[in-house]
Amino acid sequence: MPTLNWIGKDAVVDHHRKVPTRLLECDPKLSFGDPDAENLLVEGDNLEALKALLPRYRGQVKCIYIDPPYNTGNENWVYNDNVNDPRIRKWLGSVVGKEAEDLCRHDKWLCMMYPRLAMLREFLTDDGVIFVSLDDNEVQNLRAIMDEIFGQGNFITTVIWQKVYSPKNSARHFSEDHDYIVVYAKKADQFVPNLIARTAEQDAAYKNPDDDPRGVWKTSDLSARNYYGDGTYSLTCPSGRVIESPPKGRYWSISKERFEELDKDNRIWWGRSGGSIPQMKRFLTDVKQGRVPQTLWTYQEVGHTQAAKKELVAICDFDESVDVFITPKPTSLIQRVLEIGSDENSIIMDSFAGSGTTGQAVLAANKADGGSRKCVLVEVLPDVAEKVTRQRLQRVSEGYTDPKGNDVEGLGSGFRYCKLGRTLLDEYGDINGDVPFPDLARYVFLLETGVPVPKRPRKDCPLLGVHRGSAIYLLYNGVLGDRRPAGGNVLTHKVLSELPSHPDGDDSPRVIFGESTLLSDKTLSGLNVTFRQIPYELRES
Template identity: 35%
Template sequence: MPTLHWLTRDEDVRAAEKTPTRLLEEAPELGYGDRDAGNLLIQGDNLEALKALLPYYAGQVKCIYIDPPFNTGQAFEHYDDNLEHSIWLGMIVPRIQMLHDLLASSGTIAVHLDDEELGYFVVIMDEIFGRSNRINIVTFTQGAAVGHKSINPGLVTVINYIIIYAKDKSNWTPYRVFTARDRDKRYSSFIKNVDEPYEQWALIPLSKAFADSANMKVNEHKKVFGDNYEAALNEFVIENSYRIVQPVSPDYKNVGQETRKIIDQSLAEPNRIFLQKRENHSDIYLQKGKRWLFYKDKLKKIDGQLIAGEPLTNLWNDLRSNNLHNEGQVKFPKGKKPEALVKRVFDLFSKPGDLVLDSFLGSGTTAAVAQKMGRRYIGIELGNHAVTHCVPRLQKVIDGEQGGISKAQNWHGGGGFRFYRLGPPVFMGNGAILPDIRFPVLAAHVWFAETGIPWTQPARLTPFLGVHEGHGYALLYNGILREKSTNGGNVLTRRSLATIRRAQGEFMGPLTVYGERTILSQATLTAEAVVFKQTPYEVKVNP
């Protein structure tokens, strides 16, 4: 498979590994609402923040949406968006590596870019995620050739792209999404007596049925309704979709024998209506060899409204980025994306209760949308506008703000989030563990380093951390045994091993124990199927 090379590639692909694992320190005064809702807002460098999340959230995120700097020279207040190509690649590669690790096996990542780095980025994504896991590249129409754009020479750029990959396509399933479409005017026949037995049904033109409903003549109702005619007709069609049909000729060669037989009968008896009842499928009505398609089967519930819909394609030209200045009630010039766009991504690749993540949170759009859609979320933002933009925006959302997608989601407020900043590294420069690191913090790190999955902290802490793939893990650290004697505490002794054995319950498999030292002989360790690892020297600084 092709790979992309640039001057600092070797250093950049190892940047994630070299990034220190930092603590996340809560700033309670910046949290809001229900702090136990499972939502996190983190201020700090997103590479370090992603590394800090790994011991707790690796493989847990269902959907990632990021809108990184486009590298187009659009210098604006909150991002350096004028980076040389190799620097941009060096920035994005380790972050994509981290995001890959955080994504669930059934998860999806959607990355929003323009064409400046698109070609390079697709090669990078193919390398990290695998080309077989590429789902699609969506074209998003973000504006029109109006205003200052209309005076530019040559082609006017009005599109961006959303590059979509699965973590593991064999374990991946999207959700079906529909978009609104214009009324299909081919459905122009109306069953005037639908309440009678189907054998007696009679068709009249839709235009006549609509005129009759308003007590008008066909040739006058357009004049009466004027500019509102099409809207009024659409409303009538939706209300009567169960009796509006389009007769079509079935593909005779590709239908079953029973359907062919009924088609032949309907041709032989053209004035009769035939019915073929089917289990788990719509019934088939035929007359004169033609099947009646009902308009009701074209209707979909989109954003709470029953309207004509069609399956979503990879051309999204119905969501515009203009007039976004007041969405979310925060200003973010040239960087804000419409809530409807993020909603569409989450509709496709997540469901309520799923965990979503945005590591380039910007003005907080992704978190706001996740809050309104009932998703749990993690948002990461470097600058001070994590406080000046994201926090107040989310506070307003929790209080019931009605902009963006609120009406479509029937949003009335609720929920909450915790706010965190990056703290000191878990490990100091010499590899030693930072003093005063709490047991659950190091336990989560040790567990993740050994297993590659997050550690679930139990209600009652013991030195036994758990079992993964038939192997047990334990940690003697920070007085977990509440013993300060020479032969207890953080030292592996027969007594502390017995405590671990009691905590491990019925598990009798091999065991790895982390501690300051052990007084047990190698023969004893071998007999007990125990591997001892010394803290801090054998704790992996970079899992």
């Protein structure tokens, strides 16, 4: 498979594995509503935030939507779209090194995107899917690196979204009417897109001119161009007219016997006079209650950027017009993404959250069908995260009054606002201070098994869960300096006897993380116990 090379690639291909795990710290003052809704808004660099979220959500996310910088060169708005923000420049300098000075803007964009896409892939379920919005500036580069990260065979399609409803007369060459949404699956053979809702116009095509008790229907042609050996018979209409054969160059698509069965069941329509070319009646109740997603999304169906701006301004207060996002996405666009790529209880992730459209779309979808979807959002800019993303989520949750004075009903739910805290391990590889038990528990379980802990860890229970027959335990009480056996961090015969039993019996394999052990390797082996010493055997996943 052809691959794309650029300056700095060697430095970033495996960089996502080297990002240190940081703790997430919830800010109750910035959180809102029902904390049990399990919606998260994380403020901070999205690569570090994703690494912090990995112990909780690896392999759990059904649908990812991201709207990354398009790399247009526009630097005069809230998002610097030339990958030239001081944060990115600093990051490129530390990761790429001296070569960063020679990077063109496309190199910078690729260096920024590659590790983030590689990290995002780890969150997807096996039947999960990622949607990425872009325009012509980087779409060809995106396809190349996503083929490399996700696998060429997991490319699903490129959707064209008609983002404007009128041409721009100021365009130098062509008026750009569309964006792209590139779609990849984690495993294409397991991803099954949902049908999307039928439109009122589609349903309006179904009538019932003969008052059939089975309801409304529409006709479909009974002839086809492909040769069919049993498809050349004559027919006699109810009016008495004889139709000697199918239309010229065509064949009846069913046998005469099958035709007669359908006619007897009143599933053949001969026209109001009873003498027309016969057609089959297809009842609305017999067709799929949905339609296969198409790759052209018009603004009439999923909205446009101008409507998205009005929607955002109606919800949020902005000090100045320059603070308003230039190209926000309409909620209806993300609702289409969710309709295709998620289920009623899915986890949805957006690591370029921006104005929070994805969060609003998730809440709206739950309100519409009673679902329990959860959203995980990451926004790098503190001012945007707090003043725009958070403000939007709170207002659409509790309800708001729009600029025209209309009260808009709230969507309910709530979210927790988190920030990135200290790293879990310090520069020497030691546990970094008094790390809460649940955070360390999530980390060691993911480290050992490759999957998130099955339920929220309890700080009074060392048994974290069972994975593929092995029970995982953590001996850690938050006092790293306590090396006494009675302190509970050291594995002894007494401590072992007090551990919660393996659900399959204590002869079954157990993996125990602890500060040290007083049991010999021979004793551990005889007890079917694998001991892992912390912090020395804590390595970044």
